Amino acid sequence: MTQARATSPNDGIAARRAALHLIEQATGAQRLLSESIAAGALERLSPPDRARAQRLATQVLRQLPRADRALKPFLVKQPPLAVRNALRLGAVEIMEGAAAHGVVNAMVQIMSKGKRTQSYKGLVNAVLRKIGEQPGEAWAKLPAPKLPNWLRGPLVEAWGRKPVEAMEAVQAQLPPLDLTAKGDAAALAATLGGELLPTGSVRLREAGQVSALPGFAAGDWWVQDAAAAVAARVLDARPGERVLDLCAAPGGKTMQLAATGADVTALDLSEARLARLRENLDRTGLAARVVQADALEFDETGFDAILLDAPCSATGTIRRHPDLPHAKDGSEFGALIALQAEMIDHALGLLKPGGRLVFCTCSLLPDEGEVQVEEALARHPGLVNDREVLARPGIAPDWIGPEGLRLRPDFWAERGGMDGFFIACLRPGARDG
Structure with missing residues (x-):
């Protein structure tokens, strides 16, 4: 056509x-x-x-x-x-x-x-x-649409048939709109008539035109799935800290980090995507140093904290991007998994002593989450997997596993679900980095 x-x-x-x-x-x-x-x-x-x-x-x-x-x-x-x-x-x-x-x-x-x-x-x-x-x-x-076999099989193996069916039921629904507030989230929820989620995001069931909502032009908030917003909260950036947001565009996490008063560097390979990030920073009145570069070639060191939202299969975002199961077949996942490991190793070397790396992917596949952490710990003697920082407000204890925080679409199903994410906080030890 x-x-x-x-x-x-x-x-x-x-x-x-x-x-x-x-x-x-x-x-x-x-x-x-x-x-x-x-x-x-x-x-x-x-x-x-x-x-x-x-x-x-x-x-x-x-x-x-x-x-x-x-x-x-x-x-x-x-x-x-x-x-x-x-x-x-x-x-x-x-x-x-x-x-x-x-x-x-x-x-x-x-x-x-x-x-x-x-x-x-x-x-x-x-x-x-x-x-x-x-x-x-x-x-x-009619039954909820099933995921294609190339993806459904690995997910059933990882999480079980019933949880995958619950994910499919959520993915069949129109997802609500989640917002991150620059300031008071409770006040934003009251203004927009939305729900204040336990993790701090604001959820709207029927938003209409986003740019027409109160506070958009003033930069009081930005669109960001509740699960995606958890990663920056786990990093817990503090005023004055030097923080690096790798693979930063379109900027949701960058804005979260900048709103804390941290000294933020936002890096991404795509200049086109960075243009959106700059627009978002301008609209919200937040500041960050923006760098267009290959993350693996960026060699500036001494960061207190790094957020690495690594390129991945994006299988956790199907509720918002239902084209993915039809447009992909999984053939490129092996290369992405290798890239994620390389990026973890490189990011660890950019931290100052005592620094922390939050690694996350919007994937439902353990190979892009739990397994990456297992293998990073094996590669780096002394590397610490800090699970205590994952116990954030709104995070159920059983969402935290031995390797990190696992979020899935079927969590909060009665509220409209959430994107699939994996989040871990890694700290180099005395024998690493």
Whole structure:
């Protein structure tokens, strides 16, 4: 399918066509939504259509196995991917409450404009009309979408079948919006009508347009998942400390560290991502020294504390990024695991005596968390795994294991869950570093 072209802003065609492009890139070209968007997939759309396209694509990818189950009784054989994705989009919209006639008409119109799809417009019309005749509760009765086998297998081995099913149930839901307050989190929760979470984040169930919320323009808060915010709290930066945030962009943790009064250096390899970090610092009025460099080549030493949110599989963020299971297959994970170990070793050498390193990854795979700590301890005699600092407010004792703090999507399921994270605090000993 070619890149979406803008049409009338009021007919929904432009947004749906763009959503289909994003979905096809994820399911056919194994390309993340963020990659497609960065390449300009939505640049010709109006802001409302851009937001709608991204929302539709994200929800279809979140519910894709459910959509396929709903469609299966009405298909003798599978049509081409472009047509199948149109059916998926139409089914998700209809079964989540959109007016069936409007969705059907829009999808038929889109199919009729494509050389590869125009002969299937009758099929799309017939199948989606049948979907529209399904009882309202049919969608809710379908089981929660399962993760693909390449990921589900290792997670079941690590955490067990029941916990993985609980994670899948959370990942099937629209996630709430979490905010980190620059100042008083309780006051922010009261202002926005949100929930003050036990760990200190503020959670909104229905946020609407983020930039229109009170306090956004003033820089009183920033968007950051509650699990991600725990890592900087574990580091516990203090005023005047020299703190290094490795792999810092887009800056959520950098802002947390800067808000403590620490002397923060934020480093990242991507200049484009650092531009977002600078924008966030400007909006919030917080200060940090920003450095564009390869973390493994950065050789400045003497830091009191380092936060290393290492590149990883991002398998803990699927509740917010449901394109990942469709765009990835796990083949690149081995290289990421090797890179994480190299970055831990390098970061330890940048600390001053008595310093501390908080290592974290937004991964659900033990190889990118617990195993990394085990192997780092074996490589560095005298390295101390400080588990006491992990007992932060809101952290349940059973979330802390021998290697570190394990957060999972099924934790706080009744509240909307959280991203998957692993966090550990390492301190070089007398014989290390």
